[in-house]
Amino acid sequence: MSLISLFINAGLSAGGAVVCYRLILDYIPIFIARKMYGNDQCKVSNAPVPEPMGVICAAVYLIVMFMFIPVPFFEWIGMESTEFPYAKLLAILSGLISISTAILLGFADDMLDLRWRHKLLFPTLSSLPLLMVYYVAGNSTTVIVPSIVRHLIHPIAVLPITINISFIYYIFMGMVIVFCTNAINILAGVNGLESGQSLVISASVSLFNFVQIYRFGTENTTGFWHHIISLYFLLPFTACTAVLFYFNKYPSRVFVGDTFCYWSGMTLAVVSILGHFSKTLMLFFIPQTINFVYSIPQLFHLVPCPRHRLPKYDPKSDTVSMSIAEFKKSELKLLGSIFISICRSIGMLYVNEFEKDGEIYLRINNLTIINLVLKFGGPMHEKTLNDVLMTIQILSSCLAFFIRFYLASLFYDVVE
């Protein structure tokens, strides 16, 4: 029955993709007329690019989900209400609440440039129903202890195979939600990057779900259901995002906006929590995690941060190169200068020190992995840059599968 529902879900997703395609074409002139557009910083022409087109795809996604929700429950029609799988419907609805409010938050951010504290508070609170449903469904908060740790500790104490970390696990899930909703937004600014990375991650996570369903078979019905519900949310998302990527790839005919970034991040976080693989999800977010860690000095103003950190466009050669932050060395905070010394010594930062008017100035590349790629690769065409970033994302998905299915079996006695 769940598999039939999955086929219907796939069918609705395909329909959703067609509707997305038509509606984007429909709404491009409407966005322009309503002055909802951005200007592409890395193009010669200054033509307006409709933004945030993500809201159209997100609306179609919600409609697909609303139409789909009754499907997995058809078999219970007319049965005793006590037999109804309340926990399953609750899981779907709580996930949908988090996603729909993330879309609302993103759209409001596109229109209003919200404050950071509101952007962090809102997804945290909107994920409360999800975590609560996770709690009442009696879901596991145990983590498996790596066998190597158990063997090392063995002379001192006997560790169990699994440890219940209880409420710490809820804090971890809350952090996954806040991280994911913002991670894609931070790694952005190149044609096709936001939609492209989301597409790679959602396709990879879908594949992971299929692999798990194949491995579990029908023996482990709970695990089976966890990955099925994850796919219920992922297939329509992948379909709508693929269409959006088609319009967003170089040269962008539409921009996706913060709306898309929040929607995408929240959807991926939700499927990982409903699917019980939030730790595995982090493996698929390796480039975003590195980008976030690398960005921290600028995000928290340990190192001066210019208004925009996008690559610099050179209209003559039609290439982009790394963008630079320039500041007096004396402005640098202690932690900032430690960070710069470390990154410089391992070659992960372009640094140029020079003197002007008796003061020492520093020029460093802005702290995103986009600029890091340009530091190593030199100036390149914007399409090439995005291709490189997509390749990194795909390779990191391969790495994620390798870690999850091969390395994990070396470190853990029990791997699900």
Next chain:
Amino acid sequence: MSLISLFINAGLSAGGAVVCYRLILDYIPIFIARKMYGNDQCKVSNAPVPEPMGVICAAVYLIVMFMFIPVPFFEWIGMESTEFPYAKLLAILSGLISISTAILLGFADDMLDLRWRHKLLFPTLSSLPLLMVYYVAGNSTTVIVPSIVRHLIHPIAVLPITINISFIYYIFMGMVIVFCTNAINILAGVNGLESGQSLVISASVSLFNFVQIYRFGTENTTGFWHHIISLYFLLPFTACTAVLFYFNKYPSRVFVGDTFCYWSGMTLAVVSILGHFSKTLMLFFIPQTINFVYSIPQLFHLVPCPRHRLPKYDPKSDTVSMSIAEFKKSELKLLGSIFISICRSIGMLYVNEFEKDGEIYLRINNLTIINLVLKFGGPMHEKTLNDVLMTIQILSSCLAFFIRFYLASLFYDVVE
């Protein structure tokens, strides 16, 4: 326990009102800077009025609801998951999905001027989870047959006291949702009207819930819960709307936008369905229903409809008067001219027939109850107009209580 939750809900609502007040003041300059404003058609000055401020209050409302959701379920912490009241949590979450997507739809409509078919389709679909939860909770779809009908039919057939109208009831509830989400939007355009009418209705429905809780006591636990859950949604809404009304009343410092109208209509529809009083809710929407029926000829273009139907402002006397639609009599469709003759004969329409260039022209007031009030009352100050409309709304609430509690007992053998 439910009553303690209700106190906590009231406390959170009060907190929400304070936050709304501060955030509105915070966001007024941000809205202006982002060019999100309207111009007041009925004022001498052309100062920009921030719009849609409803989105700020709606966001605060969602945050209050998210913080509140775990509260009614505290007593089940640590208990067996089989004892958890899944149906109650499902009811709250499904209602919240409909409300949050209505807010998203409204905000998108404010920004993008959506098409009518999208505006009707989206709330219909977003209410599917709500109706589905209503279904699986095994909720009643029976209506009580008026005793007078039973007595009249008696010689022919014996009618039961209640009839199960099954899926027709779901269609009715779907129509309630679509009607409510649009009804407030149609009765709009005077300072304070949208927020004022919503405030009167939500306060009235809250009072109705309190009366029912008092009547049921703890004997009828299901009925008790229905009205408690209704209040869980209504109290924060009433609090946020009261603050919005404070800024929106004459002279408007903010406009509420379509965002507010959809949010408000959907919230009232949701509480009536969760509270099992969707028929009673329609009594509180009497002015909106009359306005809708009266508007039909213009909404469906049986009578020519100008772009705006707002009252006409006269800067000299600082009053508003009814606005006029002027058209050739020959343009009129058959149904349109029947409507005009009927309304004219009962004095419900201003009609002026005159000849120009050998053609007969008609001038009628635009078909809203706002213009109807101005037809009877003559030109008046905008504040007076809104006061009159508010009085009508309050009187109709009194009428609703009279019908629900007195008249119904004459017609029905069983009244809950």
